[in-house]
Amino acid sequence: MALPGLGLCSRLSLIRFRGGTDGTVIGFYSHRASCEFRLSLCRHYSSTEPRRGVGQYITSSIRSINSKYEAFLKRRFPRVYTIHFTFTQGSKLIFQDVKDVMRIRTKMASEGLQVCDLPYRDMEKLRQTRKYLMKTLPLLVMSLPPFANYLVFVLMYFFPRQLLIPHFWTPRQKVAFWGSYHSQRVRHHLPLLKELETLSQQVKRGPLQKRLQVLCAQVQRGRTPKVSEILGVRDLYSGPPLNVLSVTHKRRVGALLFLSPRLPGFLVERRLSRHALELLQLDRALSNLGPHQLDESELRQACYLRGLDPYPLSISQCREWLSTWLQVSSSLRKSEQMLLLHSIVFLSANYPSGAADRKPPLRSAQKPSRGDKDGERAVLGSRPSRGDF
Structure with a gap:
């Protein structure tokens, strides 16, 4: 329809040459009137407006159908x-x-x-x-x-x-699923502490050996160590035996970050090193931003990534714990990244450790009863997959 409209407009423009005896006045008036009339006809014959009208009609119809469908689902x-x-x-x-x-x-x-x-x-x-x-x-x-x-x-x-x-x-699923993932992570806390106690016997420097043993013992008794106590063993991670850990130990540490333990040993070490470096970089950027700048969702996500289950805690507790974590992280070098990963156990195993919220001390892993298994399976479902956070 646009082509006939253009032809008609071109013929209407010749009115200024045909009309009147006084060519200047009437010709000028006829040209102006013809232009206005021509533009109105062009708009009338143009295909842009019909297309836009059809598009708006289809969009509004789809929205109306969708709203009615959602109302039907919500009601029935x-x-x-x-x-x-x-x-x-x-x-x-x-x-x-x-x-x-x-x-x-x-x-x-x-x-x-x-x-x-x-x-x-x-x-x-x-x-x-x-x-x-x-x-x-x-x-x-x-x-x-x-x-x-x-x-x-x-x-x-x-x-x-x-x-x-x-x-x-859904929000309810998120709380249940994150709790299930965290329960898988908690299973590795005590074995990692036992392995660290065994490795501490190979340390030749007496004071550092004593500090690591005391640190592991405090966590197993249900106490959250201070930042100074964690940083007091940082020198151990610059030399043997803690700078050269077994693949089995690294698989357990990788489970804290939801890394798959079924990969070959060299891939486990490479992925663990990459995730530890990524966590250090995130901590540097978060320290520059400030934990107080995070909203509730970002704050809980940050705490969960670093080993803490944030949903049973208040916002102030999450922010306090994250500030403590950043104090440890900001003091570590790249060569001490394994201490950062071990801090997932040190800082989160017993937090909060106040008198009102004190958790029972870590004990040896026991097989859950039949009722506990059934209840956990009914609420949380099957075993979660890896690598979601």
Whole structure:
């Protein structure tokens, strides 16, 4: 419809040459009137407005249908509505994360920045998005065949912790799933302390040997050590035996960071070293920002990454613990990164250690009773997968 309109407009422009005896006045008036009339006709015959109107109509119709569908689910199937709403919001968060990562990568390329030069939130965004995309990639591949998305939806419904990232968890699921992950991490606290006590017997310097033994004994008795007591053994990590640990010990330490223990020994050491360096860089950036600048969600996520279960604690307790962690981290060098990973046990095993919140001391691992197993399985589900945080 645009082409006939243009032809008609071109013919109407000749009115200024045909009308009137006084060419100057009437010609000028006719040209102005013809231009206005021509523009009105061009707008009338243009295809832009109809297309825009059709697009708006389709968009509004889709929104109306979607709102009615959500209202129906909320009224008749509230549980399905909760899953639908969580999935919709999670998809928006993923797309926003991808956009943020693209913006950060563009900034790094244009300004010649490295990851360690980024501010804390950008560094944490890169870390989280990389892990989340790696976990969701198998699910996306499974949904590629025709009609396979229905099977994927069923799997997501029955196995949300194993297949979905925290973006698609409800607040209740997030508390339960994080608690389950943390229970897997806590199992390695006592074995690591026992191994450190055994390694302390190989230390030839008497005062340092005594400090490490006292430190491990305090944690096993249910006390959280001070920053000075942890930093008092830092010299041990610059020489044997703590700078050359066995692969078995490193597998246990990797379990604190949710790293898979099923990889070959050299890959376990490489991944553990990379994650420890990444944690040091995050701590440097967080110290520059300040823990008080984090909101509640960021604060709990930061504490959980560093070995603490934040949900039973208040915001002030989380902020206090994170400040203590940063005091230890900011004093360590790259060669002492293993002490930072051992501090996950030192600082979080018994926190909070006040009189009202004192936890029972660590004891040897015991097999849970039949009732405990059934209750844990009913609330938390099956064993979690690795590498989610």
